[in-house]
Amino acid sequence: MITIFRSKASGDVIMFGDVAQKLLELMGKEAGAQGIITVEQLPGAIALLQAAVAADKEQRQGQAEEDLPQSETAADGSRRPYVSLAQRATPLLELLQWSLKKRVPVVWGE
Numbered sequence: 857m858i859t860i861f862r863s864k865a866s867g868d869v870i871m872f873g874d875v876a877q878k879l880l881e882l883m884g885k886e887a888g889a890q891g892i893i894t895v896e897q898l899p900g901a902i903a904l905l906q907a908a909v910a911a912d913k914e915q916r917q918g919q920a921e922e923d924l925p926q927s928e929t930a931a932d933g934s935r936r937p938y939v940s941l942a943q944r945a946t947p948l949l950e951l952l953q954w955s956l957k958k959r960v961p962v963v964w965g966e
Contacts, residue, residue: 859930859966861951865958870946874931875909876964879948882908890965898956905952912941 857873871879877887881944885891893901916924925938955962 859964861964863955863962864960865954866951869951875944893962897958902952909942909945
């Protein structure tokens with residue numbers, strides 16, 4: 857499953873559904889098939905996601921490259937290359953920040 861985040865402020869951000877669900881939960885949003893982050897909710901969502909990324913970076917600080925996971929389990933049980941939370945969150949964070957700057961909401965769906 858794919859989730860697409862859309863905003864009039866910038867281009868779409870497309871993610872695997874399980875990754876989008878995790879990021880939505882980190883922002884305090886219920887991860888449904890579709891939803892909205894209102895302009896009023898954007899500052900809080902950005903702050904929560906930035907805090908989660910910072911905590912993840914801190915947890916991994918000092919680990920050698922070879923000590924980091926090489927793969928992770930996808931929602932369907934298959935293996936895929938490991939991608940850090942910061943790498944996954946950066947495109948969405950940029951979309952959220954542009955949306956806040958332009959004062960427009962972010963919606964998501966399949």
